[in-house]
Amino acid sequence: MSLGAPAALWGLLAIPFLVLLYLLRVRRREHPVSSILLWQRSAPTLAAYRPARRIERSLLLLLQILAAAAVVVALARPTAIVRGVEGGDLILVLDLSLSMRARDVAPTRFDRARDEALDLISHLRPGRRAGIVAAGPTPQVVLPLTGDHATLVAALRALEPWDAAGDLGGAVLAAGELPLSRGGRIVVWTDAAREGLPAVPHATYRIVGTSADNVAITAFRIARDPGGAEALLRLDNFDDRARRVPLDVSHDRVTVYRDTVDVPGGGSRTVVFPVAGTGEFRARITTHDAVPEDDVASAVLDPAPLPAVLLVGEGNPYLERLLRVLPVARAAATRSLDPAAWGSYGVVILDRVAPGPVPPGNYLLIASVPPNLPVSAAGEVRGPEFRTWDRTDPVLQFVDLSSVRVSRALALTADGGRVLAGGDAPLLWAFEGGGTRALLLAFALQDSDLPERVAFPVLLANSLAWLGGGPIEIGAGERLEIPAGAASAAELVDPAGRRGTVRAIDGAFLLPALTRAGVYHLRTEAGARAITVRPAARPAGRIKPGVAPAPSGAGGQGPEARGPLLSQVPLWPWCVLGAVAAVATEWAIATRRRGGDA
Amino acid sequence: MAPSTGAGPEAGRRLLAPEFLQKLETLSLLSRKRFRGAQRGDRRSLARGRGLEFDDYRAYQLGDDYRYIDWNVVSRLDRFFVKMFSEEEDLDVSLMVDTSRSMAAGRPSKLLLAAQLAAAIGYIGLTNLDRVGVTAFASTTASRLDRLRSRARAVDLLEFLDRLEPSGETHLGLAMRRHLATSRRRGLLVLLSDLFDPRGYEPALLLCRHHRVQTFLIHVLAEEEVSPRIAGDLRLVDAETQQAVDVTVDAEAVRAYAAARDAFFHGIERFCFRHGIDYLRTSTAVPVETLVLRWLRQGGLLQ
Numbered sequence: 046m047s048l049g050a051p052a053a054l055w056g057l058l059a060i061p062f063l064v065l066l067y068l069l070r071v072r073r074r075e076h077p078v079s080s081i082l083l084w085q086r087s088a089p090t091l092a093a094y095r096p097a098r099r100i101e102r103s104l105l106l107l108l109q110i111l112a113a114a115a116v117v118v119a120l121a122r123p124t125a126i127v128r129g130v131e132g133g134d135l136i137l138v139l140d141l142s143l144s145m146r147a148r149d150v151a152p153t154r155f156d157r158a159r160d161e162a163l164d165l166i167s168h169l170r171p172g173r174r175a176g177i178v179a180a181g182p183t184p185q186v187v188l189p190l191t192g193d194h195a196t197l198v199a200a201l202r203a204l205e206p207w208d209a210a211g212d213l214g215g216a217v218l219a220a221g222e223l224p225l226s227r228g229g230r231i232v233v234w235t236d237a238a239r240e241g242l243p244a245v246p247h248a249t250y251r252i253v254g255t256s257a258d259n260v261a262i263t264a265f266r267i268a269r270d271p272g273g274a275e276a277l278l279r280l281d282n283f284d285d286r287a288r289r290v291p292l293d294v295s296h297d298r299v300t301v302y303r304d305t306v307d308v309p310g311g312g313s314r315t316v317v318f319p320v321a322g323t324g325e326f327r328a329r330i331t332t333h334d335a336v337p338e339d340d341v342a343s344a345v346l347d348p349a350p351l352p353a354v355l356l357v358g359e360g361n362p363y364l365e366r367l368l369r370v371l372p373v374a375r376a377a378a379t380r381s382l383d384p385a386a387w388g389s390y391g392v393v394i395l396d397r398v399a400p401g402p403v404p405p406g407n408y409l410l411i412a413s414v415p416p417n418l419p420v421s422a423a424g425e426v427r428g429p430e431f432r433t434w435d436r437t438d439p440v441l442q443f444v445d446l447s448s449v450r451v452s453r454a455l456a457l458t459a460d461g462g463r464v465l466a467g468g469d470a471p472l473l474w475a476f477e478g479g480g481t482r483a484l485l486l487a488f489a490l491q492d493s494d495l496p497e498r499v500a501f502p503v504l505l506a507n508s509l510a511w512l513g514g515g516p517i518e519i520g521a522g523e524r525l526e527i528p529a530g531a532a533s534a535a536e537l538v539d540p541a542g543r544r545g546t547v548r549a550i551d552g553a554f555l556l557p558a559l560t561r562a563g564v565y566h567l568r569t570e571a572g573a574r575a576i577t578v579r580p581a582a583r584p585a586g587r588i589k590p591g592v593a594p595a596p597s598g599a600g601g602q603g604p605e606a607r608g609p610l611l612s613q614v615p616l617w618p619w620c621v622l623g624a625v626a627a628v629a630t631e632w633a634i635a636t637r638r639r640g641g642d643a
Numbered sequence: 644m645a646p647s648t649g650a651g652p653e654a655g656r657r658l659l660a661p662e663f664l665q666k667l668e669t670l671s672l673l674s675r676k677r678f679r680g681a682q683r684g685d686r687r688s689l690a691r692g693r694g695l696e697f698d699d700y701r702a703y704q705l706g707d708d709y710r711y712i713d714w715n716v717v718s719r720l721d722r723f724f725v726k727m728f729s730e731e732e733d734l735d736v737s738l739m740v741d742t743s744r745s746m747a748a749g750r751p752s753k754l755l756l757a758a759q760l761a762a763a764i765g766y767i768g769l770t771n772l773d774r775v776g777v778t779a780f781a782s783t784t785a786s787r788l789d790r791l792r793s794r795a796r797a798v799d800l801l802e803f804l805d806r807l808e809p810s811g812e813t814h815l816g817l818a819m820r821r822h823l824a825t826s827r828r829r830g831l832l833v834l835l836s837d838l839f840d841p842r843g844y845e846p847a848l849l850l851c852r853h854h855r856v857q858t859f860l861i862h863v864l865a866e867e868e869v870s871p872r873i874a875g876d877l878r879l880v881d882a883e884t885q886q887a888v889d890v891t892v893d894a895e896a897v898r899a900y901a902a903a904r905d906a907f908f909h910g911i912e913r914f915c916f917r918h919g920i921d922y923l924r925t926s927t928a929v930p931v932e933t934l935v936l937r938w939l940r941q942g943g944l945l946q
Contacts (some may be wrong), residue, residue, distance in 0.1 A: 074876070076873055078881065079882050082839050083868070084903075
């Protein structure tokens, strides 16, 4: 048993005063009697006059002492230490940060935490509910409060750490928002390696991990430059001692760069080196540290950052010339308006044609208005001007339309989508939905001087990138939605080679959270797209365990943070109950006695 | 204490019911001793003379009334003997009623019960041509009703008793000394008191013994004095002296009180037995009719 406020026990000194007051108590009711003669004569044998005897015999005094003692002990906030977690509902918060993959605790920090959580679930008494909150990059309530142990166990077993830093504070706060029953507890498993933990009431932190030994690849990128391609790789040493780290970079299983990098304790080193070829490059360091997962990183140098393009129309020298220059996967031209031939292209450019309804896909529409899009053309406008355009939109990034002159354009009326540029009339309109991405330029290139402007190639490159997408690079855990075009399903291959199927919903692939750093491949009939999940950023590689916030604001971490999972059962309600019972008993006895002597 | 004024003609009726008074007329006071009376009455006295009840013979002496010579004896013995008769004289009955403040206790009050008893005894005496006097006493003051004789004075007796009010402290010795100092004849003294005198009841009773007064002590108590029905931490305040005593009345205290009470009662009983004093203890819970018609007859005061 422990006391939350042992200083309150000084209040026990009040009990002798209580006895003294009892002895000296002068609150006697005056009662007239005909004569006190017999009372005086009974005095020599009257035990009630002797204080010691009165104390000995006074049940009321005993009850008062008991009540006072119970109140004082309650103020001292006594708690009983019991194994497990007592109380009402239970919220299990597991840190899914990269640092939880550390193997300084066998088998890993996360596995140890999950085993404890499973053990806790297995000892839940019937009727107690539990819920699970995952502290990934975005906190997520994995399972609301439920009493179904099988569901809880299954949900726990499905959890895996991510190659990113988790938002543990947000997860704990989210757990605190759940409607816990009276006496409910939040148990958090984490290594507290990065951030201060919020001191949430009823939260118990379980700190796992012992080591800070980790050297990680925190950045690996390859970019083209005029002379070819160059790779940038950064190493971070999160331990205090300096490390000498062998580095090996391979391409198609052939080492293209090898080095030994000296990384100071707590410091970092950046290595820049030229690479040749395109495709996936893999970097690996040999460290034998606690987290081998962050010793490997991948980067992709795509040979064609822009998609395959099909130009449909009577021919457009401006476009044809530009497509030969832009890094598109491939480019072709046709006069056929048959959508069946469009499926293998990432983007279809419809130039001054009158198409029928277009199937889901990515379209750059130049003075062409398909009937199944929420836009219509009613005649022409003469001499429209670009007065405003959305410079923040990816399509218009670095595009200056201020001096572009247009002699005539379609008079567009938009029922949806968004107008990106225009004046009195929309001149550039974008739409996204139903598996279709479309950009509509309201005028033919020949009716303007746009092809002669610097904005033209930039606008076209931006448009193709937005429509068909280039190489995708995201952080672990970021949500990704990719237009599905005409495809109904795609195959997703993770960095470890595991394959999964992603169904298109409303014309888009909503990818599951990509938790592992490396290169994923999304394959459809139209081709494959590489999705690079960046290595965990520098904060995620810090694995040195922190400390749990002190309970009740006292210094030091709570006793439950390490070692066997114990919980403190507050005993003060029982003390208060005892005090109330003692007072009630005293009251009952006092009032039962005729005349009462309370 | 002093009798209050303004008692109406109904005073006697308030004190004793007329039906009860009728019952009393059949009773008479019984004196274990024979006293010399002042006037002829219905009671044998030590004085031998003109009574009807034969007492003894004695030799004729000069000056004796010829009418009392028993000629039958003369004829047989040839000597003159005169018959002696017990002279039937009245009984001097003194009623001493304690009117101290402690007598106000009880329901009905001890004073009322004492007054009723005194009224009953006095009425019986008056109907039997006894001389009846009443002294109401406390410590400092005493009022007295002159000795009454004949039933016609019963109204005065009842009115006097009806007007008694409790006041003052009990001082039995002083009251008895004053009473005996003014009494010219020995007779029957009926003392009605709760005997709660801090100085003790013994001096007063010993004074009676010294004056050879036949004393009948009626100890009047309230029911709450016999069995207190109080509890808790109390400051008991004496109704007469205003003295206080702090008592925690619990079962132990009640037992101690009972022990002191019993010792008090036994002490009175032993004292009265030793000194030939008739003693009757009663409480306000006993009706006056029962006391008079049953217990005073059994106690030898009435017949």
